[in-house]
Amino acid sequence: MSGFFEKLRNSIARFMYGRNGADSLNWAILVLYLVVVILRAVLVSLTTSVAVYTFLNALTLVLALVYIFRAFSRNLDRRRAENARFVQWWGPKRQAIQGWNYRRQDRAHRYIKCRHCGTRLRLPRGKGKIEVTCPKCHEKTITRT
Numbered sequence: 001m002s003g004f005f006e007k008l009r010n011s012i013a014r015f016m017y018g019r020n021g022a023d024s025l026n027w028a029i030l031v032l033y034l035v036v037v038i039l040r041a042v043l044v045s046l047t048t049s050v051a052v053y054t055f056l057n058a059l060t061l062v063l064a065l066v067y068i069f070r071a072f073s074r075n076l077d078r079r080r081a082e083n084a085r086f087v088q089w090w091g092p093k094r095q096a097i098q099g100w101n102y103r104r105q106d107r108a109h110r111y112i113k114c115r116h117c118g119t120r121l122r123l124p125r126g127k128g129k130i131e132v133t134c135p136k137c138h139e140k141t142i143t144r145t
Contacts, residue, residue, distance in 0.1 A: 019072050020079040025086040026070050033063040110145050 020026075040056040073079050099120075103111050109122045112132075116139040121132055127145045134141070 018074055018076075020070055020074075020076060022071060023079070023083045024090070025083045026067055028086065028090070029063055029067045029070070033060060033067065036060050036063065112141075112143060114139060115141060 022030075036056060036059050040053070040060065043056065044053055070079055070082075106122075108125060110125050112121050112123065113119065114121060114134040114137060117134060117137040119134055119136045121134065123130070123132060123143070123145045125145050129142060129144050132141050132143060133139070
């Protein structure tokens with residue numbers, strides 16, 4: 001039985017050789033597709049609107065087709081350029097989400113923004129009223145922690 005699965009894996013690998021496969025943009029399209037499918041399931045049970053159902057069906061179809069097109073595409077230069085633009089757009093947003101999650105979990109510190117330059121400052125909690133100097137613009141601020 002393991003010989004069958006190895007042959008299947010090898011045949012799929014040969015088929016996908018020279019094709020785009022799954023990159024960051026395809027993973028984002030897949031996640032968006034799953035969100036729309038779940039949203040469609042929830043909204044269909046809550047509303048009887050045919051227009052909403054039709055729109056969500058069309059959106060899931062378009063997302064599935066775009067995913068399949070990009071995964072099996074042999075035009076690697078265009079797909080890589082699309083993925084690079086997506087990563088350049090998504091990178092700062094992803095870092096902001098990760099930073100927000102880290103700050104949310106950090107209970108030992110309080111985070112404030114410098115009023116002058118907007119730099120995020122990390123202060124120890126429970127120290128009372130302290131004077132903070134921004135390391136970027138050297139502006140002094142008095143705040144409570």
